[in-house]
Amino acid sequence: MKRFVILFKVFAVSIIFFAVSCTSDEQKESSKKDTTKTEDDAELAENVSYQIPSPEELFxxxxxxxxxxxxxxxxxxxxxxxxxxxxxxxxxxxxADLSYSSVFNMNQNTLKYFQAIYKLSENLGISSVVSGAFLDRLKNNLNNPDSMSFISNGSYYSIIQDLDNAGKGKTIAVVATGGWVEGLYILTNLVDKYSENNQTINKLASQKVIFNNLYSNLEKYSSDANVADVKKDMDEIKAIFDQLKAEKKDDGGSSKNKEGVIVLGNKEKFSFSEAQYNDLKLKIKEIRTKFIKQ
Structure with missing residues (x-):
């Protein structure tokens, strides 16, 4: 059975936000309990070996x-x-929508999207992946944005871990693709105009490395006709990212540690031309529209 790893170290970043934003002893105690639980989930997810993207880092x-x-x-x-x-x-x-809402402490929307995730999971016959316990914890922490963030992050780790344990690699490939496309759709619609000095667009170019992992995973399951259709959609995105050439080495991006696991960072720097960025934005919108209207 193939093993998977969440590509981004989301929890390290989330813990920083948590430490800065706690304002009362009561909040700290409540969040500490949820932090412990979520860190356990993260540790489980990081003990696996195939890299998939998490939408949280984009947000x-x-x-x-x-x-x-x-x-x-x-x-x-x-x-x-x-x-x-x-x-x-x-x-x-x-x-992805849950992650976006969670990062901005939009707690009612975070709960709404978790409920949608729970419902879809039930329809797919994988309701055990998104446990009712997560939903109960969200409902009980609506007034604690720090705990909401930890719990919603933990749900993604739980989904990937449990799908992997159940041998549902194909489902992981498709779920990860949907999340990645939604993340880029949101991000590209928040940047009105192209500028070669726009830091958000420059960060977006580094998604080439992330995308290559995502695309490779789809290829592994492309004998399935439905996955092949999703991969065909991603072929257009690949054509755009393939145009990007490494410019120089820096300390950002992805690299392998001594165990061979990809960690946050890629020592190659990429950038978009205006035409490439506009092409990506248009294609992501087209694909996302197709996805949500299926």
Whole structure:
């Protein structure tokens, strides 16, 4: 059975936000309990060996660069999906929407998207992946944004870990693709105009490394006709990223540690031309529209 690892060290960043933002002893004690639980989930997820992206890192970039929260960019939770592939893709999309809401402490929306994730998981026959315990913890911590962030982050680790344990690598590949596409859709719609000095766009170019991992995983399961269709959509994105050439070495991006596990960072720096960025933005919008209307 193939083993998976969350590519981004989301919890390290989340813990920093948590330490800065706690304002009362009561909040600290409550959040400490949830932190312990979530760190345990993270440790489980990091003991595996195939790299997949988490949408959370993109949204931390959004917040760091002072981009806004726009609810109208989120996928509606009222849509009814009937096919398995549509449910898997939109499970990933809802995970991204949950992460975006969580990073901005939009707790009611965080709860709403977790409920949508729980419902889709039940429809897919994987409700044990997103346990009712997570949902109860979210409901009980609506007034504690720090705990909400930890719990919602933990749900993604739990989804990947449990799907992996169940041998559902194909589902992981599709869910991860849905989440990645939604993350880029939101990010590219928050940047109005291209500028070669725009830090958000420059960070986005580094997604080439992340995308290559995502695409390789889809290729492994492309004997399935539905996955092959998703991969075909991603072929257009690959064509854009393949145009990007490494410019120089720096300390950012992804690299392998001595155990051979990819960690945050890629020592190659990439950048978009205006035409490449606009092409990516257009293709992501087209693919995302197709995904949510399946």
């Amino acid at each position: 931390i970039i959004i917040k760091q660069h002072k981009l806004p929260y726009k609810e109208n960019l989120l996928n509606s939770t009222e849509t009814s999906y009937t096919t398995t592939i549509a449910k898997e893709i939109n499970l990933g999309i809802y995970v």
